[in-house]
Amino acid sequence: MRFFSIITAIVVTLALYLIVFERDRLLSFASGETPNTEAAIESEPAEPQAPASAQAADADAERVVSIVAMRSTEQAIDNAVLLRGRTQAARQVDVRAETSGLVQTEPLRKGAYVEKGQLLCEIQPGTRETLLAEAKAHLPEAKARLPEAEGRVLEAEARLKEATINDNAAKQLSADGFASDIRVAGTQATVQSALAAVETARAGVESARAGIIGAEAAIAAAENEIGYLQIKAPFGGLLETDAAEVGALMQPGGLCATIIQLNPIKLVAFVPETDVAKVKVGARAGGRTTANQTVEGRVTFLSRSSDPETRTFRVEITVNNDDLELRDGQTAEILIGAEGEKAHLIPASSLTLDDHGTLGVQLATSDNRAKFNAITILRDTAEGMWVSGLPKEAAVIITGQEYVTDGVAIETTYAESKS
Template identity: 55%
Template sequence: MRIVPLITACLVAAVLFGLVIERDRFFALVTDLSPRDDAVAADDPAVTEPFTDDIPAAEAVAEGVVRVMAKRSVAREVDTQVRLRGETQATRFVSVVAEVSGKIVSPPLRKGAFVQEGQDLCTIDPGTRESSLAEAQARLAEAKARRPEIEARIPEAQARLAEAQARLEEARINATAASRLSEDGFASQTRVANTEASVQSAQAAITTADSGVAAAKGGLESLQASIESAEAAVNRAQTEIDRLRITAPFAGVLETDTAELGSLLQPGGLCATVIQLDPIKVVGFVPENEVNRVEVGAIAGARLNQGPDVQARVTFLSRSADPTTRTFRVELTVPNSDLAIRDGQTAEILIQSRGEMAHVLASSSLTLNDEGTLGVRTIDAESAALFMPVTILRDAPEGIYVTGLPDQVDVITVGQEFVTDGVPVAPSFEEVIQ
């Protein structure tokens, strides 16, 4: 093993230690050991004094004190932004399908065409549906025509019931009179028996009349059911005919061709796909640690991968997180009258949030403590080093915006890696030197 490299490494380490840690003593020792010009020493009495006397009082430090560079930082309010990655999405995206079966009898519209709400997209051959409608309408008219006849039967049955009740009352009177005369010997038993038979006959007539009234009312109810059934048949036939015209549910752009002329559509068959791009949505997903910084109505902007930069406001913030990514959906609504923005474009979203007090520091000021926490070394009231954790808001050309520090703090910018908490320091402030 060669010893020369080891000796060289030790010498280099000693020199570096002297230059960095014990800089003042190192330079004093070098000055004391350097040869002096006797003539200059004789002419300049100050040279004959010890070298340490030339050092200003501000630069003289005690044993164990580390010299560092520091910056006196004052917090200022800065606008913060939440930065997301997202994409554009059509406000509406609908696949228009057939509800009845039949052959297409309308010429197709080509994709990319603009359609208005209610415009015909596909027309299906009616077939025998119009005949079915006419038949249902005829049955309805027939059922309604029978109503006066059925309704007239009810008063007739009620009149018969009243007549039967009157005859019963008359028969009871005759029966009572015959019974009294028979007791006095003025009427025969035969007459009494005839009057009692008349009473029973009148009671039977009342029962028959009651059945007639019930039958008349039942006939009216049956007629009403027939009318309702006929009306339902008419509505079904009319609905079938109305569904022959497949129209655009809203104004938009055709994303696909409509069904070709002569093609056969079954219920659920695709007629066309319509999308609405004005306005258009810009959708992003915000992490749960930043969701409280986003509010509905906040000003936001989006930079598209291919397209113009747009400004809008937050119109929707999900209350439920995605179960997989644990992020919350955010939507911006952007006017798109010229349709320059397409569905599915990549977008970078910036959402304005509430202002915060932050410090602007150089990125070289940041360091890690023994636990791996990101922060800066500061100088406390006793001129000792003190680690403080920080949170980075964002990068900027002038530095890094951080929070977590007092409104005014002295931050060590050079030498923070050579001190720990409680180590006394002698700072030289950048503002004074500059």
Template identity: 50%
Template sequence: MRLFPLITAALVCVALYFAILNRDALVSFASGFVPEPTNAPTEATPEADVADTEEVTDPDDDRIHVVVRRSEAQVTENAVLLRGRTEALRLVDVASEAMGRIISTPIRAGAFVEEGQVMCEIDPGTSQTALEEAQARLAEARARVPEAEARLPEARAMLAQAEAQLASARIDGNAASRLNESGFGSDTRAASAAAGVAGAEAGVESAMAGVQGAEAGVQSALASVRAAEAAVTRAEDAIADLTIYAPFEGLLETDTAELGTLMQPGAICATIIQLDPIKLVGFVPEAQVGRVEVGAMATAQLASGDQVQGEVTFLSRSADDRTRTFRVEIMVDNSDLTIRDGQTADILIRTEGTPAHLLPASAMTLNDDGQLGVRIVVDGVVEFTPVQMIRDTARGVLLTGLPETADVITVGQEFVTAGVEVRTTLEELTQ
């Protein structure tokens, strides 16, 4: 049972002796088992492939080495991002126009009311009596109109009679005057004829005054009718103001006036809000207002996480004096009334696509004038190109201002300036 451990220990001792104390003899013994090399081609190792593919550089080349990314412009959705809020389509405090006590049972907040539904009723008091009095005065005024109109034909007939008498008097006066001139008539007769003409003219003037008085009487009667009609209208409006109706369908934000409350003109009966459809309201900076158009589609994410979609219906033509921004409104369907007034929303308004380059934010730099841009390589020479950033994304920033295809320096851009010759290595893009 102990023979095998003893043999194993002896062999280990021999191996250690040759490995440590007599290494040369061990190497000579092992070299006898190595096969001789042949002229047959051998398969290239991966290490050799890597060595062959490595770039052979000139040790005397003192150009700075940079890494570039070959970027091509792609049309990207150039949306306008705004921070806004939801806003009710209508929010109205329905107020009273009459004074009196409420006699209707209140409707509680949160109830849905239809357009024209009664919300508050006020005690009519003596309003009905005032209406009946006004109607009686109207009937009296209307009865006076025929009487006044009947006097007008009589006055006109008297005017016609006076005009006829004036014509007759003038004929008699002319005849008497001619006879007196020819010596066949006396002066007394001529004077009497002239007096008759003057009297006839006075009668015509009196008759004309009578006609004008009759016409004035008719106008006065008609004015009395109109005044009585206005009084009736006021009485009817006063009665109509005693009942307050919902101006549109919506939800009550407050209870309607409590039973027994004394209402004064201007006192609020209830607050009603309309949420379908609902508006998204944002404010566009003046630098981006030219990219927004009425009718453009927009999406928004609410603070609750819900996403909604709508259409731009209004873009202000006047900027806010303090913020220099322009109000934009987007109409959104809210038939289920899940969106509330005043919720915060991140709004994205779609615009026409713009060619842009997707590059890492680290590729951007500043030139000596403080311009934001990137450094590109053209025929081995560095150039600085100013850029504009459209927006930031998880994969990088979208930039405009570059050529359709550009070799953008992504490593080493801070160590070179425009006009410097460089050695480049293309960056390997990985997903």
């Protein structure tokens, strides 16, 4: 009985195999057909295989990326150079003494406004007035010596003329035999003596004139010393320090006070060499301090020589400071106007990089393809980026630009432009 069970199981298994795995052959056998499977397989023509590059192109052609773009039109904008600098007083000077002595005036306190020519410090005169009077007294005496010296010159020249005439007469008589050689020698000696007297008299004239010049120089020196006693403001401005205290001993070079001029005031910055060609003397400029104070002015100086360490160029903008609200040394953000440029206003989020790391944007072309376009950023604002390098009219991809490359097929939806 067990033997028949085994045989039955084998038959059932074989039948299941034929029904499941050899169903086609079983049906052909049941219908009386005997197809030659191998021949059929060999006779079937093989389907042509497309090249791999063609398959990749077909795959790319089938891939369409949905993106969002904005239409942008080129606009003219005022270009500008943005710098960071500081305020600086138009003028600042340490007013110092030129003579010595004790200060005899009450000091002006720092922060006080002084006018040009206002007295800051006055030094006690001491004996300077006496020295001036003495110098002036010597001048008439020195001038009186000059006419006397000039008279001596005239007298000496007359004697020289007389001696010369006598000498010529003696030489003539000696030639005719009417005068001895001793007489001729005597007249020649007289001429030489007269010449010496003339030179001495002329030297006396020069000495008298030198005496006059010396007396005048002494007077000028005494007057200058007296003028040095009063130290005055060279220009109007604010005192940055107290003036010298009364009773303080001043020496030549001693500090009386420090004055700064804050109106007008300067904005000072340093322009990198990449932007120095954009800055022109006379260009409009503005600044904003960290205290949110805004001012406007014009460029009054641009250095022709760069700083040897930073390779930057000093620029100065002069602005009005009538209310003296701006102080020396405040940090300021400076914007200098330059020649206008054509630019597009695009969202900062639309910027991307190509495979070489070049900054740009992806554009949607008229044939629904993506195209990378390199750009240059001109200005960053709250509304977006002002950039150059794009066509006059461009469709900038603002969503999906990271998922496309040059030539990729796109399906474009247009958003409202921000320009």
